[in-house]
Amino acid sequence: MTRKKTLFLAAAATSAALLAGCAALESKPDYDALVTQMMTGSFRDEGIAKVDRLQQDASNAACSKAQGDSPPEDVVDAIQQAALKSVRMPSDGKFIGDWREGEKLAQNGRGMTWTDKSAAPAANGGNCYNCHQITKAEISYGTIGPSLYQYGKNRGVTDAESPAAKPIIEYTWTKMWNAKAYNACSGMPRFGHAGLLDEKQLKDLMALILDPKSPVNQ
Amino acid sequence: MRSTRTALSASYLLAACAATAPAMAQQKSAADGIAEYRAMLADGNPAELFEAKGEDLWKTKRGPKNASLERCDLGKGPGVVKGAFVELPRYFGDTGRVQDLESRLLTCMERLQGFDPLSIAKTPFGQGEQLTMEGLTAWISAESRGLKFNLPQAHADERKTYELGKRAFFYRGGPYDFSCASCHGQPDKRIRLQDLPELTKNPGNGIGFAAWPAYRVSSGEMWSMQRRLNDCFRQQRFPYPGYASDVTIALGVYMGVNAKDAESVAPALKR
Numbered sequence: 001m002t003r004k005k006t007l008f009l010a011a012a013a014t015s016a017a018l019l020a021g022c023a024a025l026e027s028k029p030d031y032d033a034l035v036t037q038m039m040t041g042s043f044r045d046e047g048i049a050k051v052d053r054l055q056q057d058a059s060n061a062a063c064s065k066a067q068g069d070s071p072p073e074d075v076v077d078a079i080q081q082a083a084l085k086s087v088r089m090p091s092d093g094k095f096i097g098d099w100r101e102g103e104k105l106a107q108n109g110r111g112m113t114w115t116d117k118s119a120a121p122a123a124n125g126g127n128c129y130n131c132h133q134i135t136k137a138e139i140s141y142g143t144i145g146p147s148l149y150q151y152g153k154n155r156g157v158t159d160a161e162s163p164a165a166k167p168i169i170e171y172t173w174t175k176m177w178n179a180k181a182y183n184a185c186s187g188m189p190r191f192g193h194a195g196l197l198d199e200k201q202l203k204d205l206m207a208l209i210l211d212p213k214s215p216v217n218q
Numbered sequence: 219m220r221s222t223r224t225a226l227s228a229s230y231l232l233a234a235c236a237a238t239a240p241a242m243a244q245q246k247s248a249a250d251g252i253a254e255y256r257a258m259l260a261d262g263n264p265a266e267l268f269e270a271k272g273e274d275l276w277k278t279k280r281g282p283k284n285a286s287l288e289r290c291d292l293g294k295g296p297g298v299v300k301g302a303f304v305e306l307p308r309y310f311g312d313t314g315r316v317q318d319l320e321s322r323l324l325t326c327m328e329r330l331q332g333f334d335p336l337s338i339a340k341t342p343f344g345q346g347e348q349l350t351m352e353g354l355t356a357w358i359s360a361e362s363r364g365l366k367f368n369l370p371q372a373h374a375d376e377r378k379t380y381e382l383g384k385r386a387f388f389y390r391g392g393p394y395d396f397s398c399a400s401c402h403g404q405p406d407k408r409i410r411l412q413d414l415p416e417l418t419k420n421p422g423n424g425i426g427f428a429a430w431p432a433y434r435v436s437s438g439e440m441w442s443m444q445r446r447l448n449d450c451f452r453q454q455r456f457p458y459p460g461y462a463s464d465v466t467i468a469l470g471v472y473m474g475v476n477a478k479d480a481e482s483v484a485p486a487l488k489r
Contacts, residue, residue: 043457
């Protein structure tokens with residue numbers, strides 16, 4: 001084989017490899033970039049719902065990418081650690097408010113859509129019955145989340161202020177403040193962390209499911 | 219006066235009976251009640267009125283070019299309406315895009331009739347030329363009633379759009395961290411008493427993608443798939459999706475391909 005021919009063959013092989021490379025590039029689109037392009041190009045501001053709502057934090061990015069499965073273990077750990085750190089316990093050390101107010105909030109499914117006027121906690125409901133069974137009397141409840149009927153009773157809470165109840169009280173507050181603390185891809189909104197509900201509202205919801213006097217625990 | 223009192227005591231009696239009935243029976247009767255209500259209404263679906271209007275709009279000369287839509291190509295050739303709906307969204311060579319029914323109708327209304335598609339896309343639902351879309355989508359979907367969804371995936375852009383739709387479906391964001399999958403990613407779930415179709419697979423004949431457009435009794439309105447998706451995003455606490463925007467078309471491909479072999483009942487009747 002002459003040297004010229006070898007060179008030619010080598011060049012041909014290189015260009016074939018290049019072409020194959022290009023074909024591979026073409027057949028596998030850069031979906032991350034395309035998704036960003038699609039999302040930013042498809043939405044606009046409307047009322048209180050601005051396009052910055054499309055920006056994802058680490059948790060939402062990882063859980064979206066997992067498409068219903070769990071993200072890798074180290075990612076899950078990092079999300080949960082960060083979420084746990086984000087939780088603010090009540091400033092006055094009291095966790096239990098008024099279960100009657102809690103029931104009203106639990107019934108209220110309003111808040112944060114582009115037809116809502118204000119994004120302030122006072123304008124928001126808890127949306128609880130959309131996904132959870134809570135009192136026995138309310139039969140119109142959703143099933144995306146677990147039943148919370150007898151939540152406190154089932155966990156042996158006879159006095160919500162007692163030291164014995166402290167672990168479950170703090171766990172529940174944490175869950176409501178930032179559900180990602182215990183489940184990286186939890187479907188539940190981060191009511192405290194995202195500023196959806198204020199401390200008083202969260203205390204009233206705590207009372208609904210933890211106060212032994214609440215109908216939930218009868 | 220007497221009749222009022224009688225009616226009142228009757229309603230007290232009913233309330234007392236309902237209160238003493240066991241909770242399980244109450245729940246059953248609530249769900250059964252809704253089913254009965256739907257069955258009763260299904261006898262005379264007001265969507266038929268929109269279908270008739272849509273057929274008329276298709277055949278009427280309108281717009282700056284004073285032309286009908288009878289040469290509009292919905293994917294099966296110019297003027298072919300029967301069977302087109304259950305193969306949309308699909309890729310169209312003349313626009314070089316994957317289009318759903320409504321974005322395709324915008325193309326036809328622009329090219330054949332001379333309408334401005336951007337101005338129609340900006341028109342609020344239930345007004346102006348959006349009323350035309352309500353009628354057209356009702357009639358065109360009705361022409362495929364009873365047929366099975368079979369979206370083409372032969373073109374690379376159709377497959378790419380499916381993949382983008384899948385990613386849009388699982389895209390979490392907004393103040394509640396919701397995605398489409400938050401409500402429609404699992405079997406047998408509900409919001410309050412409303413059953414939720416699982417849209418990551420074929421949810422069954424006439425359920426989910428195979429049930430829109432639909433006439434909504436509660437609001438007395440005809441909702442196209444675009445309007446249905448718009449309200450999903452509202453409840454997802456997302457910003458406002460553009461009419462016929464890329465994300466809505468991608469979701470249409472994802473749900474439509476997943477619904478393969480589901481029988482279309484559109485235009486359906488909803489509570």
